[in-house]
Amino acid sequence: MRLTRRAWAGGMLGVALGGMRAGGSAANEAPPMAFEPDGQTAVTLNDPVGIYIDHKDQLYVAGAEGVDRYDSNGQRNRRIETTGAARAVAVDESGQIYVAQQTRIEKFSADGQLITAWGESGRGDGQFSYVTSLDERDGFLFIADAGNRRIYRFAGNGVYVDAIEKFAIPSYYFDVTLGPDDHYFYVTHTGRRRVERYDRNMKRVDYWGESGAGASKFFGCCNPTHLTVFKDGRVATAEKGIPRIKVYDPKGAMLAHLGQEAFPKESVHMDLATDSRERLAVLVPKDRAVRFYRIVTVEAKKDMTEKDHDS
């Protein structure tokens, strides 16, 4: 039996590695970019599941007790306690904080005073079943409800506007994020293993993503679980099952890949965000930390490692 299990594990690894090699060589050899670690922030909340970075580079972490805010130096400067476990957080231009719980949205002022709250559980329009992500722009909230398999649009005061329906979402991973140019928002269509882009009329513009264990593809039942968009339109994605993080160009060609060896086993809820310095923030719940990476060219990375080595 030992042999069988080894064979199974070995086969699995072999397939995954083989897939990665095949995926890489078929597309464009090795990925041209690499991840360079650039610090991390420890998280004190239990069960952290979501992060957000506002325009002042303040980091927000959503967890069981509520939301913690850290300044750009990584010092915690506020805790906002919510009625239930916080699942996602978003912040508008004026610093008002929207916190999503499973079936409830709470809106706080920048100093943590509750302004308003709404949300009723159910399967109807504007009702919530399992909210997993939200984002805000120009007074509108975009809310991903994995249970109802919809992207909702709400006014900032809690008035329901409209929705996109019929996503294939097999599990409670469903991410929505606004693009840099105000026109588009991005959604992880996990059941179909692709990233989709929608315009402000809630119409799909385009999508990309392939199924498979290969490095550039999305593997398993429901990936990618999280995504974020850089200023130049590059998209970073996170996956569960094989926990890994990748950066794609706007057309969906893979630029950089950080494999499962970099993360604790069975890592999930690896939410992503970007800051003004174009750093990628990655929530690693099992490490209770938010890691920061810079995306650099492979050559630059090589120089840096050599310099490290010399010093």
Add this chain to the structure above:
Amino acid sequence: MTLKKKSMGRRDFLNNCGRGGAFLLLGGTVGALGARLVRGGEVWQIDPNKCTKCGQCATHCVLDMSAVKCMHLYKMCGYCELCTGYFELDPVSLDEGAENQVCPTAAISRKYIEDPYFEYKIDTDLCIGCARCVKGCVDYGNGSLYMQVNHELCKNCNECAIAIACPADAFIRLPANNPYFDRLV
């Protein structure tokens, strides 16, 4: 003659004492343990949270075909098109071809419901309890597949042979009137 009678009498007396003692000992033991029966009987079951999907359930059961089967919790299933419990890791194509399936006995059947949902059903008669599908589903999917002792088949042995072999110590006793784990999200 009188001497013999006396010795036999003592022997009988000792015998009666011994019998009484044995009777009390037995009665006490059985009575004390029998009193616990009000708690209800117990059966073997697998704690899916401890199960490591090692595959030994398939080979260590005293029955010819293991009483441990894969169970499917429909309300937890994502009805995935790319089911990692059904398909090999990098399937050639997403269809019913034997080379794509992870199950060695083709015990899982796949039925198209609507785009992009498929329903998966397990044929208990074909399932050998190897846990390969469970590994795929738990590691990469929702974990709606999990190993359970099928009590229609289990003989509830004194000491479960799989329990001895289980590397994760995942075999536990559950009350006979509620012998299954309900795996929740």
Add this chain to the structure above:
Amino acid sequence: MIKILTKKNTIGILFAGLFLLACVAGALALERFPPPDFDTDHTLPVQIRPAARGEHWAWIDMGVLLVSLLAGTVIVLKTRSRRAMVWLSLFAVGYFGFFRKGCVCPIGAIQNVADALAHSSLVVPLVVLFFFGAPLLLAVFFGRIFCGGVCPLGALQDLVLLKPLRVPRWLDTALGMFRHVYLGLAVLFAAMGASYLICVYDPFVGFFRMNARFHIWVLSGLFLLLSMVVGRPYCRYLCPYGALLCIFSRFSARRVTITPDRCINCGLCREACPYGAIHPSTITPDAPPKAPADSLVRLRRLILGAGLVAVLGYVGWETGAAAGPWFSRDHFTIRVAEKLVAEETQGFEERSFETQAYLDQGLEPETIYQEALLVKEAFTRGSRWFGLWVGLVLSMTMLSLLQDRPRQEYEADKGACLACGRCYASCPIDERNFQGDFDVEAFEAEREKAG
């Protein structure tokens, strides 16, 4: 009894956990992630939860055991028929053996009882308690009826017996001690939460199920071959339940008797008994009954005997303590801890199943080392009692070999008689054997003449 951290002890905690889980499930029904809303009229299939089928089989098994035991009693005490016993044996091998695959059996039930006595959280099923208690209860009154024709293991060996060799009494007694030792060992292991030794090394259950692993097949084959020439080797020298029955049946009120009061001391029954369980009469024409020893001599014997018991008991007590840590290596916790230590100190290519599974639970190696120490301590304590038991068995066996009480006729040994009924078929006084044409007076006269 002995409180240790074992897998059995966690069961209570697990129940509490399950209860909590059920409460949480009720309170947080919302938390459950909904399955897809299908556009088509597809509905979720009904969850299949096969109910335990054991319940009615348990009642049937208990009924069959009860009827078989009663039948055996009637055969031994009233019918006195070997032929009927053979039929009962055949039925037992068929039903309890091949049909029910040798489970539940009273031999294994010893372990459940020992385990439950040591761990108050365990519940022994009614059927197991019944299988454990009924044959013992019967033994207190009527001897080892269960062994005679109800136990499938005994019946199987009995049925393949072709040409029994007589085992010398000293060897028979010496080998007979093993079953008591085995009983002690099985109780120790079960009570400590280690393996159920009896089930693991049962030589016949693999035969009934036709699926044993190789080394058990070899054991099985050896025992069956041996059974052809040595009467019931497992029952007489290894069976722990036989050891219990042997003790209990010593106090039996009625049991196998060979034509009492009419015995002509012909010795045919002794020849017929393949188990050496019939002792000859001590009264023979050339050896008149010995005068009983005087009280001083008896007192000296008693003191010597008590001294022997004390010395061997003490040796056992100390040896047991030394053997405890070695025995404990069968325990799951110790196995994992030892593998973990080996992996941590010597390195590894790939972690073993057990250690990987342990570490995957997010537990620290230090935790299991502490647990292992507790288990080892408990094993050492338990093993002392096991050693004491072995010492007692040894000394009592030696003492029993020294004394032989007078018998007026051929008698079946209370402890050793397996109630197979062969002696009935050989007795010349029994009218059914010879249709009454056996001339007792002629036999006596002939023997007289022969001197």
